[in-house]
Amino acid sequence: MTASLQLNPYAIQLCTIGRWIAQKNWLPATGGNLSIRASEHSCLLTGQKDNHEFSPQDLRNVNWADGDLRCSGAPAAETALHVAFYQLFPQCKAVLHSHSLSSTVFSRLIRADGYPVSGYEMQKGIAGCSDADEALQLVILDNAPEVTQLAAQLRQRAGELHSAVLVRGHGLYVWGDTLEQAKRHLESWEFLIACELERLKIAGGV
Amino acid sequence: MTASLQLNPYAIQLCTIGRWIAQKNWLPATGGNLSIRASEHSCLLTGQKDNHEFSPQDLRNVNWADGDLRCSGAPAAETALHVAFYQLFPQCKAVLHSHSLSSTVFSRLIRADGYPVSGYEMQKGIAGCSDADEALQLVILDNAPEVTQLAAQLRQRAGELHSAVLVRGHGLYVWGDTLEQAKRHLESWEFLIACELERLKIAGGV
Amino acid sequence: MTASLQLNPYAIQLCTIGRWIAQKNWLPATGGNLSIRASEHSCLLTGQKDNHEFSPQDLRNVNWADGDLRCSGAPAAETALHVAFYQLFPQCKAVLHSHSLSSTVFSRLIRADGYPVSGYEMQKGIAGCSDADEALQLVILDNAPEVTQLAAQLRQRAGELHSAVLVRGHGLYVWGDTLEQAKRHLESWEFLIACELERLKIAGGV
Amino acid sequence: MTASLQLNPYAIQLCTIGRWIAQKNWLPATGGNLSIRASEHSCLLTGQKDNHEFSPQDLRNVNWADGDLRCSGAPAAETALHVAFYQLFPQCKAVLHSHSLSSTVFSRLIRADGYPVSGYEMQKGIAGCSDADEALQLVILDNAPEVTQLAAQLRQRAGELHSAVLVRGHGLYVWGDTLEQAKRHLESWEFLIACELERLKIAGGV
Numbered sequence: 001m002t003a004s005l006q007l008n009p010y011a012i013q014l015c016t017i018g019r020w021i022a023q024k025n026w027l028p029a030t031g032g033n034l035s036i037r038a039s040e041h042s043c044l045l046t047g048q049k050d051n052h053e054f055s056p057q058d059l060r061n062v063n064w065a066d067g068d069l070r071c072s073g074a075p076a077a078e079t080a081l082h083v084a085f086y087q088l089f090p091q092c093k094a095v096l097h098s099h100s101l102s103s104t105v106f107s108r109l110i111r112a113d114g115y116p117v118s119g120y121e122m123q124k125g126i127a128g129c130s131d132a133d134e135a136l137q138l139v140i141l142d143n144a145p146e147v148t149q150l151a152a153q154l155r156q157r158a159g160e161l162h163s164a165v166l167v168r169g170h171g172l173y174v175w176g177d178t179l180e181q182a183k184r185h186l187e188s189w190e191f192l193i194a195c196e197l198e199r200l201k202i203a204g205g206v
Numbered sequence: 207m208t209a210s211l212q213l214n215p216y217a218i219q220l221c222t223i224g225r226w227i228a229q230k231n232w233l234p235a236t237g238g239n240l241s242i243r244a245s246e247h248s249c250l251l252t253g254q255k256d257n258h259e260f261s262p263q264d265l266r267n268v269n270w271a272d273g274d275l276r277c278s279g280a281p282a283a284e285t286a287l288h289v290a291f292y293q294l295f296p297q298c299k300a301v302l303h304s305h306s307l308s309s310t311v312f313s314r315l316i317r318a319d320g321y322p323v324s325g326y327e328m329q330k331g332i333a334g335c336s337d338a339d340e341a342l343q344l345v346i347l348d349n350a351p352e353v354t355q356l357a358a359q360l361r362q363r364a365g366e367l368h369s370a371v372l373v374r375g376h377g378l379y380v381w382g383d384t385l386e387q388a389k390r391h392l393e394s395w396e397f398l399i400a401c402e403l404e405r406l407k408i409a410g411g412v
Numbered sequence: 413m414t415a416s417l418q419l420n421p422y423a424i425q426l427c428t429i430g431r432w433i434a435q436k437n438w439l440p441a442t443g444g445n446l447s448i449r450a451s452e453h454s455c456l457l458t459g460q461k462d463n464h465e466f467s468p469q470d471l472r473n474v475n476w477a478d479g480d481l482r483c484s485g486a487p488a489a490e491t492a493l494h495v496a497f498y499q500l501f502p503q504c505k506a507v508l509h510s511h512s513l514s515s516t517v518f519s520r521l522i523r524a525d526g527y528p529v530s531g532y533e534m535q536k537g538i539a540g541c542s543d544a545d546e547a548l549q550l551v552i553l554d555n556a557p558e559v560t561q562l563a564a565q566l567r568q569r570a571g572e573l574h575s576a577v578l579v580r581g582h583g584l585y586v587w588g589d590t591l592e593q594a595k596r597h598l599e600s601w602e603f604l605i606a607c608e609l610e611r612l613k614i615a616g617g618v
Numbered sequence: 619m620t621a622s623l624q625l626n627p628y629a630i631q632l633c634t635i636g637r638w639i640a641q642k643n644w645l646p647a648t649g650g651n652l653s654i655r656a657s658e659h660s661c662l663l664t665g666q667k668d669n670h671e672f673s674p675q676d677l678r679n680v681n682w683a684d685g686d687l688r689c690s691g692a693p694a695a696e697t698a699l700h701v702a703f704y705q706l707f708p709q710c711k712a713v714l715h716s717h718s719l720s721s722t723v724f725s726r727l728i729r730a731d732g733y734p735v736s737g738y739e740m741q742k743g744i745a746g747c748s749d750a751d752e753a754l755q756l757v758i759l760d761n762a763p764e765v766t767q768l769a770a771q772l773r774q775r776a777g778e779l780h781s782a783v784l785v786r787g788h789g790l791y792v793w794g795d796t797l798e799q800a801k802r803h804l805e806s807w808e809f810l811i812a813c814e815l816e817r818l819k820i821a822g823g824v
Contacts, residue, residue: 029537029599099534101603105610108531119314121349121376122305125235132349132375143533143544169544170533187235191307198311200614201819202406325726327761327788328717331647338761338787393647397719404723407613408818441743441805511740513809517816520737555739555750581750582739612820 010036011044011056014094017183018046018054021098026190027052031099032171035082036179037092041065045082047073077147084151085175088158092175094182099171102194107140107168109197109206114139114160117192125188126162127181136162138189143170164189216242217250217262220300223389224252224260227304232396233258237305238377241288242385243298247271251288253279283353290357291381294364298381300388305377308400313346313374315403315412320345320366323398331394332368333387342368344395349376370395422448423456423468426506429595430458430466433510438602439464443511444583447494448591449504453477457494459485489559496563497587500570504587506594511583514606519552519580521609521618526551526572529604537600538574539593548574550601555582576601628654629662629674632712635801636664636672639716644808645670649717650789653700654797655710659683663700665691695765702769703793706776710793712800717789720812725758725786727815727824732757732778735810743806744780745799754780756807761788782807 005011014036021027021034035045042063046054061072064083071079078097085095106115116135123129123136139160141153154165163185164174174189176182200206211217220242227233227240241251248269252260267278270289277285284303291301312321322341329335329342345366347359360371369391370380380395382388406412417423426448433439433446447457454475458466473484476495483491490509497507528547535541535548551572553565566577575597576586586601588594612618623629632654639645639652653663660681664672679690682701689697696715703713734753741747741754757778759771772783781803782792792807794800818824 028603029596101606105607109614119375169531184235191234194307195311202315325787390647397646400719401723408727440809441802517813521820581737
């Protein structure tokens with residue numbers, strides 16, 4: 001399998017974007033993981049061992065064709081959450097989970113189960129948003145010891161999401177119809193969250 | 207056209223400076239765009255698709271010779287604003303629009319339509335400013351859904367500008383008599399804005 | 413000795429990780445130093461002269477086989493503290509001392525002799541911690557003019573440590589059963605400390 | 619002269635360190651400049667045109683042998699201040715003037731003509747300081763329109779300096795007995811200033 005993954009175009013794209021995300025400091029220690037859909041019922045997912053350098057042969061093959069979740073190699077803790085996104089959103093082609101300082105801190109400061117962002121031109125970076133004055137809701141889930149509990153919360157609130165969900169103390173998940181769109185969603189949401197965190201330092205209000 | 211742009215010295219200079227600006231994190235996601243005057247009534251403008259890597263063949267040719275605005279390829283949302291700068295200031299050779307975290311947050315914290323900066327040696331980096339004790343006014347425009355509205359606001363306040371204008375929730379525009387001067391204006395204004403943002407965190411006053 | 417160190421695999425690993433740590437800005441000026449166990453009673457330790465570029469031939473050989481501490485070349489001020497970790501924890505294979513801005517500032521803001529961290533998924537990056545809701549204690553020691561005083565404080569509190577100790581105004585020490593684990597502990601603790609520092613800017617409470 | 623400067627070891631060392639300082643973002647726009655003593659009454663000084671890339675042929679030769687100040691090429695605004703350091707301190711071999719965001723903001727927040735730093739292990743990075751508990755005084759000068767006024771202020775307070783002086787709204791000057799020591803002083807003072815700025819955000823007190 002190693003040889004085929006080295007030449008797999010999905011695997012190569014995911015690793016290229018992964019190195020870019022790691023350079024942003026959004027994947028500290030073993031935090032964060034990234035996946036790309038490989039077929040209707042399978043995806044490639046980054047491993048836990050080292051997030052700073054990505055190579056295709058370290059990716060795992062995750063398959064949920066027959067209802068069960070099968071993973072080549074030891075699965076990352078968040079495997080079931082990645083799969084939940086692919087199951088909930090058939091058009092979803094990539095799921096990027098960052099563990100940035102800004103999103104982690106922001107998720108702890110906001111105690112509500114969501115946060116409305118408005119007044120930023122950058123909101124237009126999110127698919128479906130064309131008006132910077134309209135509030136864009138960031139859904140926030142409480143972290144849970146078991147990833148299956150997170151996946152259940154996610155399913156309940158799937159209709160409220162704008163391509164992203166923030167998990168308290170745990171980081172951000174975004175997805176997209178293409179890997180490029182997922183990357184744009186990641187960068188846009190990380191920017192919006194970092195802006196609000198900076199603004200709150202001066203304007204207060206939490 | 208692709209081949210000629212690859213060898214066009216304006217295009218090459220703009221892309222070189224564009225990569226430097228992107229490295230500063232001043233062009234997140236698809237935020238920000240950059241242009242250089244190519245003739246009295248035309249400029250080259252960066253495209254929307256990817257701001258992190260610039261190559262000459264991705265630039266658009268924007269022409270306003272006969273009053274109408276014509277653009278090779280899909281125009282960036284802010285095309286009309288770039289053109290407004292070239293029309294207002296005949297000596298203007300480059301327009302750089304950054305979308306940095308500092309300038310975005312600062313523009314939201316200040317509710318007035320301008321902000322006086324004083325006491326910084328860095329003010330001397332702005333053409334026409336030779337005294338650090340004299341207040342240098344940063345003009346702030348409200349963001350608008352249509353770029354033509356922004357262009358209209360800009361025309362009204364053209365006489366107040368010091369090589370820069372901040373658009374609320376949207377970022378900074380600077381220009382210069384040369385591309386090098388525009389870059390110096392960008393770096394100087396971004397520094398001044400970032401300093402004031404830091405100062406406000408401790409000194410308060412907003 | 414120079415030749416043998418250049419080919420020593422421990423030395424090469426330590427220098428590779430050292431350059432990565434220096435890139436993070438966690439070793440400013442001559443702050444911070446790093447070591448790897450070479451045998452039961454010896455380790456290799458980085459020198460004081462330049463922390464930004466590491467090369468195997470600049471490492472010192474520190475030996476405590478006969479009770480006395482012997483060092484090839486001028487010993488770093490913190491040599492005795494590194495040795496104390498190896499003596500206290502037989503399974504310890506590497507000691508990393510960073511001198512980051514976040515950990516230095518945080519250590520000054522907290523006046524108690526420890527700080528409980530909780531609610532962060534990143535806590536799971538620390539060996540022995542599997543529950544993000546359980547408080548993870550960061551032990552804080554007062555700095556001391558003599559490193560032997562620090563080593564004495566460390567011995568008294570060895571039982572309270574979670575792979576790390578923060579020295580007030582001086583930075584962070586972490587260790588691990590492998591060099592890779594020590595690096596993960598460093599990154600995880602630096603992230604947790606930086607998050608708390610950011611959170612305190614908005615939430616207050618110090 | 620160009621050819622000889624390209625091979626001049628002082629020039630090469632200064633440019634190497636200059637690129638490292640520029641990478642730290644301590645020389646934004648045309649802010650900051652660096653010099654190295656070439657003889658008892660002369661130094662090499664960086665030019666104003668571009669601080670991000672340094673090459674030996676862009677350095678100016680500054681000579682004060684006969685009392686007058688002579689400079690090859692257009693002199694940087696701060697030339698007389700660099701010369702004042704070499705005249706005041708015969709052992710001084712290099713003068714580094716950074717224009718960092720932290721030092722600029724800090725100099726504006728502190729209204730006194732000096733600031734005592736204490737409790738930081740990093741203080742030991744400054745020549746002559748061996749006790750982290752003892753207050754280390756950072757002298758602060760008001761900025762002045764004419765650099766000769768700054769040089770006069772500097773001469774009056776020469777006896778109070780600890781290898782550094784902060785100019786309000788203008789940045790930091792450090793020097794050293796060697797270029798390496800000057801670089802260590804720069805990094806140590808920039809770290810101490812950045813720490814105090816961070817600490818004040820939470821602890822208040824300005």
